[in-house]
Amino acid sequence: QQQVKQSPQSLIVQKGGISIINCAYENTAFDYFPWYQQFPGKGPALLIAIRPDVSEKKEGRFTISFNKSAKQFSLHIMDSQPGDSATYFCAASRGASGSRLTFGEGTQLTVNP
Amino acid sequence: DTAVSQTPKYLVTQMGNDKSIKCEQNLGHDTMYWYKQDSKKFLKIMFSYNNKELIINETVPNRFSPKSPDKAHLNLHINSLELGDSAVYFCASSLRQGFPYGYTFGSGTRLTVV
Numbered sequence: 001q002q003q004v005k006q007s008p009q010s011l012i013v014q015k016g017g018i019s020i021i022n023c024a025y026e027n028t029a030f031d032y033f034p035w036y037q038q039f040p041g042k043g044p045a046l047l048i049a050i051r052p053d054v055s056e057k058k059e060g061r062f063t064i065s066f067n068k069s070a071k072q073f074s075l076h077i078m079d080s081q082p083g084d085s086a087t088y089f090c091a092a093s094r095g096a097s098g099s100r101l102t103f104g105e106g107t108q109l110t111v112n113p
Numbered sequence: 114d115t116a117v118s119q120t121p122k123y124l125v126t127q128m129g130n131d132k133s134i135k136c137e138q139n140l141g142h143d144t145m146y147w148y149k150q151d152s153k154k155f156l157k158i159m160f161s162y163n164n165k166e167l168i169i170n171e172t173v174p175n176r177f178s179p180k181s182p183d184k185a186h187l188n189l190h191i192n193s194l195e196l197g198d199s200a201v202y203f204c205a206s207s208l209r210q211g212f213p214y215g216y217t218f219g220s221g222t223r224l225t226v227v
Contacts, residue, residue, distance in 0.1 A: 010214065034213075040222055041220070043203050043218030043219050043220050043221050044218050049214070099144060099161070099207050099212060099213040099216075100146075100157075100169055100213075101148075101216060105154075106156075107152075
């Protein structure tokens, strides 16, 4: 049972465009929703995260939008750059579960120059 | 200094062999994890240790045995390696149990079983 579903699987955007990646979760007990960025040969690195008591969080060009009633959250990358080309993972965690992260399937983002 | 370091980075071995992956973190975190990333890049937790105590043990074959000699180290020993064990294994750490903020991953160990 996949508790966090992520789409699209792959995304191609032109430089300067907006990249949007969506995730949906099932477990309403999740209380922490991070996004991770992974470059080839590297481990996932925390990009930005949100708690369910907030509907939006912005850090630089990266914004998380959170819809608690729909059990959905999304990552928006504004002014996408070729250096943003990477695999992006959404994740969810429930503190009481021992801090495990349940990941989405990942989105391969390619930003063309 | 690397926050979470894993060795080796690459591991190629034959079926049936036993191998170990080592992980060390210098962040002062209490909780450490092993995650497996399969060929489709899907990440899934295998184990979690909090201050040397096993907290999470997912549905992982008994051939996988984690060991935490102290809270800064978490090793993974794999017996009787199978082709299906080929994957990238990531070590990670977080501040403490029940506190998932600031999760930090190592660079991974790519295990190839031939």
